Amino acid sequence: xxxxxxxxxxxPLHAQWLNYPTKNAPRTKDGKVDMSAPAPRGKDGKVDxxxxxxxxxxxxxxxxAADLKPDEVPFQPWAAAQYKERRANNGRDDPNNQCLPSGxxxxxAVTSPFxxxxxxxxxxxxxxxxxIYRQIFTDGRxxxxxxxxxxxxFSTGRWDGDDFVVETTGLNGKIWMDTNGHPLSDAAHVTERxxxxxxxxxxxxxxxxxxxAYTKPWTVTENPHLLADTELLESVCEENNKDARHIVGx
Amino acid sequence: MLALFAAAARAQDxxxxxxxxxxxxxxxxxxxxxxxxxxxxxxxIDLGPKPFKILQSSDEVxxxxxxxxxFRQVFTDGxxxxxxxxxxxxxxxxxxxxxxxxxxxxIGFNDITWLDNAGTRHSESLHVTERxxxxxxxxxxxxxxxxxxxxxxHPITYTEHADLAQGTELHEFICLEGRK
Numbered sequence: 001x002x003x004x005x006x007x008x009x010x011x012p013l014h015a016q017w018l019n020y021p022t023k024n025a026p027r028t029k030d031g032k033v034d035m036s037a038p039a040p041r042g043k044d045g046k047v048d049x050x051x052x053x054x055x056x057x058x059x060x061x062x063x064x065a066a067d068l069k070p071d072e073v074p075f076q077p078w079a080a081a082q083y084k085e086r087r088a089n090n091g092r093d094d095p096n097n098q099c100l101p102s103g104x105x106x107x108x109a110v111t112s113p114f115x116x117x118x119x120x121x122x123x124x125x126x127x128x129x130x131x132i133y134r135q136i137f138t139d140g141r142x143x144x145x146x147x148x149x150x151x152x153x154f155s156t157g158r159w160d161g162d163d164f165v166v167e168t169t170g171l172n173g174k175i176w177m178d179t180n181g182h183p184l185s186d187a188a189h190v191t192e193r194x195x196x197x198x199x200x201x202x203x204x205x206x207x208x209x210x211x212x213a214y215t216k217p218w219t220v221t222e223n224p225h226l227l228a229d230t231e232l233l234e235s236v237c238e239e240n241n242k243d244a245r246h247i248v249g250x
Numbered sequence: 251m252l253a254l255f256a257a258a259a260r261a262q263d264x265x266x267x268x269x270x271x272x273x274x275x276x277x278x279x280x281x282x283x284x285x286x287x288x289x290x291x292x293x294x295i296d297l298g299p300k301p302f303k304i305l306q307s308s309d310e311v312x313x314x315x316x317x318x319x320x321f322r323q324v325f326t327d328g329x330x331x332x333x334x335x336x337x338x339x340x341x342x343x344x345x346x347x348x349x350x351x352x353x354x355x356x357i358g359f360n361d362i363t364w365l366d367n368a369g370t371r372h373s374e375s376l377h378v379t380e381r382x383x384x385x386x387x388x389x390x391x392x393x394x395x396x397x398x399x400x401x402x403x404h405p406i407t408y409t410e411h412a413d414l415a416q417g418t419e420l421h422e423f424i425c426l427e428g429r430k
Contacts, residue, residue: 126321
C-alpha cells in the first residue's frame, strides 16, 4: 500500500507564491484565516465555491467507501471479483502507477490541492496533481454526440439551492475510484454535490449510479478544506516516475 | 482610482478556443523531451498544433491547452514574479495590460524543454515575454521574445498567429495514451 501512495505524495516544487494573501479572506484578530466564518456569496447570491481546496488526508483516496460497511457497496458479482483481485494484487494495475490520470470521482480525493474557478459558462477545476484541468459547463450545453469517452468525462453543473451539482457521464470505463480499486464502468453517471459549509470547509456528496458495476446507486461524502494564502504548484508525474517498477503485486 | 478603472476597461477579451496556425517542422526526434510526456514549456507550447483556450477573470488569465490537458495560470493581480523560483516545466507567469495587449512575463524554467520543434536549447535563465493581442474577432497574435543571456547571443523575437475555433471545445488528450 505504501508504494501506491507515493505517487500522490510526490514532493512538488517549493511554493513560489506561498504566503501570498488570499483576497477578501475573513481573518481572526491574530491575522489567521477564519475557517469557520460564513461561506462567501457572489453577486448573484449563490454560494461562492471558488478557492484552493485540499482533501483531508488519504482516507477516501485509499477507499472511497471508507465510511460504509463492506456489505454496503452494492457490487455486481464481476465488480466484486475485480475489486477482490485488485486488493489481492496490492493495486499493481492502478492506472495512476503509470501516470495515467485520476478519473472522476477519484480526483476529489487525491491528496493534493485543487483550485475551483468560476467563469461565464463554466466552472473550472485546476489540479496540482498532474497539472491537469477539468471543465464543468454551466451554459446549458449537452454532451456532443461524438464525445470520446475519457478519464474526466463530460461534466455539466447547475445550482440547486446552495449546492453546486455536477453531473458527469462519458467516462472511459478504465477508472479506479480509489487505490483499493473500486471499479467504475463506462455506463457510470456520477453526481457530485459541492456544498461549502462555511468559509473553510466543503462537503462533496458523491453518488455513483453505475448499473453495470453496481446493483443500485450509492452515495459517499468527502470533506476537503480550504487552503488560503497559497497557490498551486507544478507536479509532472512523468518527470520521475519510479513507482511502477516497484509495484509487483502477487 | 479613475486611472485604474480606465486601465481595467481597456483589458481586451481574449477568451475563446484558439487554433495555432499550422507550421512545418514537427519533431520526431528521440531526444525530444516531449517524447517523455513531460510538459512542452513556454514558448514551445504556443506553437501548437493542438488548440488552446483562454479564460479570463479580473485577477488572472488561465490558458488551457488541449496538449497534455495542462494549463498555465497568468496572474494579473499585480503580484511580482517569484524571486529565485524552483525550476518548472512551464515556469511562473504574471501579466499586465498595455493598452489592449496582454503582456505575459515568464521565468523559472528548467533547462530540459526545447524552445521550438527544431530542438533549440535554453538555460534556467530563460525569460519569455509573450504579447497577446486580439487583432480582430477571429485572429490572435502572440509576439514572443525569448531572452536567455546564457544560451542565446541576443534576444529573439517572432510572432505566432492563432485563429478562433468557434463552436468547438478542447478534448481530453492524455499524452501517454496518444503515443501508443
